[in-house]
Structures are given as structure tokens and as C-alpha cells.
Amino acid sequence: MEEEVLRYPIGRFRRPSSISPEELRTMIDTIKQLPAKLKEVLSGVPDALLDRNYRPGGWSVRQVVHHLADSHMNCLLRFKLALTEDNPTIKPYLEAEWAELSDSREMNIDVSLLILEGVHARLTHLLKGMKESDFSRTFHHPEHGRDMRLDTTLALYAWHSEHHLAHITVALHQTDSDH
């Protein structure tokens, strides 16, 4: 497969110009379902296969799972900050460097699947309880120099869930001849 497809198996994120209530519900459902989908694709996978990269030079499946936990913990915090403060400035982090720390490189993925189960349950409950007007609340992203709306943020993390799920699926279905 070509580089762009390997890197973005479901395509790059495109910021929607507007999001309907029905689209919000679909995105909330995507958030809700990620932990179960991860468990499904990862159950019974031998530990050695988790160190397989999803593309040459890319993260291993193990790093992707730990990255999802890192990223979606930050997502929950960003929603809670934006729902309780007026356009708070959030804290960016160096995701590539986080993925190279020993926990991300070495630990069993079960710990991050548990984190994701808890974080996504919290996030799903929080999202379902939000009024329509809450989705126009914002946080300030200093790295992008921009205020981010919560509906756009939800769209981003719904995409992010499917994006990395696809990486894992691709990596686990490679045959030796694909290498």
C-alpha cells in the first residue's frame, strides 16, 4: 500500500463546517464503541504481534494502544475544562515523545484498554448530558493558536478513534509477504 493510505487508512481529518445533532449522536456512538471494538480486534493476539509496526517507521500496535489512552485522557480533561471555564487554555503535549517512553513501548496493552474503557464511559456519559449550546463552548489550543469548539473536538476524537483502530486492524492483518 502506498504511504498516504498506510498513514491515513480512513483519510485525513477534515474539519466539518457545521455539525448536525444527528451527526453529533453518531460521533458520540463512535466514542462509546471504541473500547469494545479494540477488545474485539485485539483479543487473543499473541504479545509478539503487538510489536509489529502499522507502517514502516510507524508506531507498533502496542504504542498505538497506549497512545489512544494518552490522547483520550487528554480529551476528557479538555472537555471538562471547556465545560467549566471560559475558553481555558489547554496543555498540549508531545505525543511522539510520550509514545517513546518506557510505559508506551513496553507495557501490556491491557492496562491501557482498562483506561480507555473507563475514560470512554466517562466521556460518553458527559457528552450525552451536554446541551446543544454546550457544543459551541471552546478551549484555546496554544499550539494551533486557535479556539476549538467542542463539537469540532468531538469530530476530531471520533475520527481519531477510527483512524487508529484502522492502523491496528491493518497491522494485525498483514501477512509476512506484505513486509
Ligand code: NI
Ligand atoms: Ni493519534
